[in-house]
Structure formats: C-alpha cells, structure tokens
Amino acid sequence: MKQKSIFFALAATFLSVICFAQTNQTVVENFKPSTVNQPGKQYPMVNSEGRVRVQLSAPEAHKVQLDIGGVKYDLVKNDKGVWTGESAPQDPGFHYYQLNIDGASVPDPGSLYFYGAGRWGSGIEIPAEDQDFYALKDVPHGLVSENLYFSKITGTWRRCFVYTPAGYQKDTETRYPVLYLQHGSFEDETGWSAQGRANLILDNLIAAKKAVPMIIVMDNGYAYKPQDNSETNAGTHPPSAFEEVMINEIIPMIDSRYRTIADREHRAIAGLSMGANQTMRIIMNNLDKFAYYGGFSGTSNYPSSDEIDPATFLNGKFNDGNAINRQIKVFWLGLGTKEPKPFxxxxxxxxxxxxKQGIKYHFYQSPGTSHEWLTWRRDLNNFAPLLFK
Incomplete structure (x- = not known):
C-alpha cells in the first residue's frame, strides 16, 4: 500500500508539471501594447488570444495582482523588483481592470484612465473581429464638445458632451435631428465617447451613408434635487430628478445652443443598462418629445423577470399597443448573448x-459579448442607421 501511495503521489506530481508546462506553452508570445495605453508606455499588452499582460516596478511590494473580469491573477517579481504576469483570454472589446498591490487596488500607470465602476481607473481593448466599425478611419470627423450648464432643478453645475457631425461647423444653415444617449450605472457622461466610441461609430456610419447626420447628446444620468439636512442625516436616498432635468433643462438648452430640428419626429432617446431603464421611462412619459427609442441591455422592468401586466406596468403606458405603434417609429432592444442574470x-x-400587446420592435443580440461596451457599441452601430429615415 505504501508503494502504491508513493507511485500515485509521483504520478500526480508528474501530471501537474506536465499540465503546468502545457498551460505555459499555450500562451502565444505575440503581445503588443494596448491601443489605449498612455503615450510611450509598452504595458499593458494584449496577445492574439486576448490575454492581458501587465508589468509594474514595485520593489518593496510583497504581492501584486492583475484584477480583470472578476478574477485576480498573481504577478511574479524578478530580481530587479519588476512584477509581470498575464490573465486568461478575455472576451473581445473594452474592459475595466486594476492592479492590486498588497491589498490596495490602484490604476495601472501604463494605461489611459476611464470612468467606470464608480471610479477613474484603467481600461484595455481586446481586439474584436468586427472592430472596423468603431475604428479611427480616414473619413470626415465630427466634433465632441463639452457643455457646462447650471441646473436650477439640482442646484448644481452639470455638463454634457455633444457630438456634432462633420460639416456642422461649415454649413451654418442645415439643421439636425438629435439622439439623447445615456450611460449605465457607476459611469458618467464621458462613457459613450471614451469607452463607447460613439463619435467614431457615427463618423463611419455617416461617411458610408448608412446613417443620417445627427447630433448626439451625452449627459450624466445622476441628478438629485437638494435635500434638507434632516433627510440627509436620516440616510434617505433622494429620488432621481434626471427626467425633469432632461425635459425641462437639457432639451431646451440643446435646442437653443445647436441647430436642431426641434420636434418629436427628429428626436430619439437611448441608453444602456441603467440608462435603458431611465430612457424608457422618459420616452413613455413624454411621447410628445420623442419618436425613437433604443434600450441596450436593459428595460424599465429591471431586475424583475416576472410576467408583466401592461395594465399596471409604468402606469399602463403599454396598455394600448396600437397607439404605441403609431407614436414610436423605432422601438429597439439589444442584448449580448453572454449577459449575466438578471438581464x-x-x-x-x-x-x-x-x-402580447402587438407592439412592433427590433431585437438585436450581440454575439459572444456580456454586459460590456462591445455589446453597446454594436447596439449603437445597428440602432443609429434606423433613425430619422
């Protein structure tokens, strides 16, 4: 029995060594710097398998990890105090990540920083087979401008980013339809132009004559009215005032500052995740303002998966399917095939x-993607060509 135990122990050790070697052999050594690195930085890198390799000089650190996709990967330190390691293959598209140094999570000093997951942190691009539609190309480019405004409703300064298509500055007579495009939870008004590449997607669509030239407004979905001290101290979370801000402040401001076609037939609204929830409520409460809707990875019944009663859902807004078909020209929903529960x-x-209500809608599934920016880029790329036709 003792000899058998020794034999099995040796066999197990041998197999583990072989498996470890095979695992190492599967790493393809064709890593290249990420396309969203800070200027001149070689790391992080990505290989053809979608693995992310990072490197950090931290001689005094005891443990460094790469935290990406909900998994932490240990890095190895060399004799110069430089830590290096890589992840398992990641899905194509944009991903947030961070480094963990002795228990402290920090951005990677080699990457550009993006606002997501409620913080400014690192991001990386895993090349996708269809990345051409959001690539920077030699086509006429529009302009993304920052607009600051004071909100009387929230009592705060706010900002939105506005995309105007190529030619907007030269042709001072043409007026344009407007798409109001919202981010998701724990993100902000920078998301759609930085992570989402919305401006490049529209540049490419318009240049290919697949989409009508349009203005895109990207505002911050977090908006709250001032609360008195008693409510704040009680720990109450104030209700969102974003719909009121959108209808009473943002739309009038955009129509006054830009050459818009200021009617419902030339106004669309869309959003991702939390933004899909917000924008669906906004359009259904304001059908005199919008004629097009896009919901990316979300609806206003989130997170419930129960059967929906149209007589009571959103105060009966979906009870008359024929009326909705007359009022909403495009009702569009999108979802990744790998979306997590409960989406x-x-x-x-x-x-x-x-x-059941006979309401006409478009449904798109992004192949091989989850609750992430490649899903939403594909959503926008498929949704925008349907607008204002």
Missing part, C-alpha cells in the same frame, strides 16, 4: 409583454 430574463419578460 436576459428581464428583457425576455419585457419582450413577451410587447408581443
């Missing part, structure tokens, strides 16, 4: 309600 179930329940 497939909640969107599925919402679609079932639409079909």
């Amino acid at each position: 497939p179930a909640s969107v599925g329940a919402f679609r079932n309600m639409l079909e």
Whole structure:
C-alpha cells in the first residue's frame, strides 16, 4: 500500500508539471501594447488570444495582482523588483481592470484612465473581429464638445458632451435631428465617447451613408434635487430628478445652443443598462418629445423577470399597443448573448409583454459579448442607421 501511495503521489506530481508546462506553452508570445495605453508606455499588452499582460516596478511590494473580469491573477517579481504576469483570454472589446498591490487596488500607470465602476481607473481593448466599425478611419470627423450648464432643478453645475457631425461647423444653415444617449450605472457622461466610441461609430456610419447626420447628446444620468439636512442625516436616498432635468433643462438648452430640428419626429432617446431603464421611462412619459427609442441591455422592468401586466406596468403606458405603434417609429432592444442574470430574463419578460400587446420592435443580440461596451457599441452601430429615415 505504501508503494502504491508513493507511485500515485509521483504520478500526480508528474501530471501537474506536465499540465503546468502545457498551460505555459499555450500562451502565444505575440503581445503588443494596448491601443489605449498612455503615450510611450509598452504595458499593458494584449496577445492574439486576448490575454492581458501587465508589468509594474514595485520593489518593496510583497504581492501584486492583475484584477480583470472578476478574477485576480498573481504577478511574479524578478530580481530587479519588476512584477509581470498575464490573465486568461478575455472576451473581445473594452474592459475595466486594476492592479492590486498588497491589498490596495490602484490604476495601472501604463494605461489611459476611464470612468467606470464608480471610479477613474484603467481600461484595455481586446481586439474584436468586427472592430472596423468603431475604428479611427480616414473619413470626415465630427466634433465632441463639452457643455457646462447650471441646473436650477439640482442646484448644481452639470455638463454634457455633444457630438456634432462633420460639416456642422461649415454649413451654418442645415439643421439636425438629435439622439439623447445615456450611460449605465457607476459611469458618467464621458462613457459613450471614451469607452463607447460613439463619435467614431457615427463618423463611419455617416461617411458610408448608412446613417443620417445627427447630433448626439451625452449627459450624466445622476441628478438629485437638494435635500434638507434632516433627510440627509436620516440616510434617505433622494429620488432621481434626471427626467425633469432632461425635459425641462437639457432639451431646451440643446435646442437653443445647436441647430436642431426641434420636434418629436427628429428626436430619439437611448441608453444602456441603467440608462435603458431611465430612457424608457422618459420616452413613455413624454411621447410628445420623442419618436425613437433604443434600450441596450436593459428595460424599465429591471431586475424583475416576472410576467408583466401592461395594465399596471409604468402606469399602463403599454396598455394600448396600437397607439404605441403609431407614436414610436423605432422601438429597439439589444442584448449580448453572454449577459449575466438578471438581464436576459428581464428583457425576455419585457419582450413577451410587447408581443402580447402587438407592439412592433427590433431585437438585436450581440454575439459572444456580456454586459460590456462591445455589446453597446454594436447596439449603437445597428440602432443609429434606423433613425430619422
């Protein structure tokens, strides 16, 4: 029995060494600097398998990890105090990540910083087979401008980013339709132009004559009215005032500052995740303002997957399917095929309600993507060509 135990122990050790060697052999050594690195930085890198390799000089650190995709990967330190390591293959598209140094999570000093997950941190691009539609190309380019405004509703200074298509500055007579495009939870008004590449997607679509030239407004979905001290001290979370800000401040401001076609037939609204929830409520409460809707990875029944009663859902806004078909020219929903719970179930329940009510809608599934920016880039790329036709 003792000899058998020794044999099995040796066999297990041998197999583990072989498996470790095979695992190492599967790493393809064709790493290249990420396209969203800070200027001159070689790391982080990405290889053809989608693995992310990072490197950090931290001689005094005891443990350094790469934190990406919900998994932490240990880095190895050399005799110069430089830590290096890589992740398992990641899905194509844009991903947030961070480094963990002796328990402290920090951005990678080699990457550009993006606002997501409630913080400014690192991001990386894993090349996608269809990345051409959001690539920077030799086509006429529009302008993304920062607009500051004071909100009387929230009592705060706010800002939005506005995309104007190529030619807007030269042709001072043409007026344009407007798409109001919202970010998701723990993100902000920078997301759609930085992570989402919305301006490049529209540049490419317009240059290919696949989409109508349009203005895109990207505002911050977090808006709250001032609270008195008693409510704040009680720990109450103030209700969102974003719909009021959108209708009473943002739209009038945009129509006054830009050459818009200021009617519902030339106004669309869309959003991702939290933004899909917000924008659906906004359009259904303001059908005199919008004629097009896009919900990317979300609906206003989030997170419920129960059967939806149209007589009570959103105060009965979906009870008359024929009226909605007359009023909303494009009703569009999108979802990644790898979306986590509860999104497939909640969107599925919402679609079932639409079909029972006879409401016409478009549904798109992004192949091989989850609740992430490549899903939403593809959503926008497929949604925008349907607008204002």
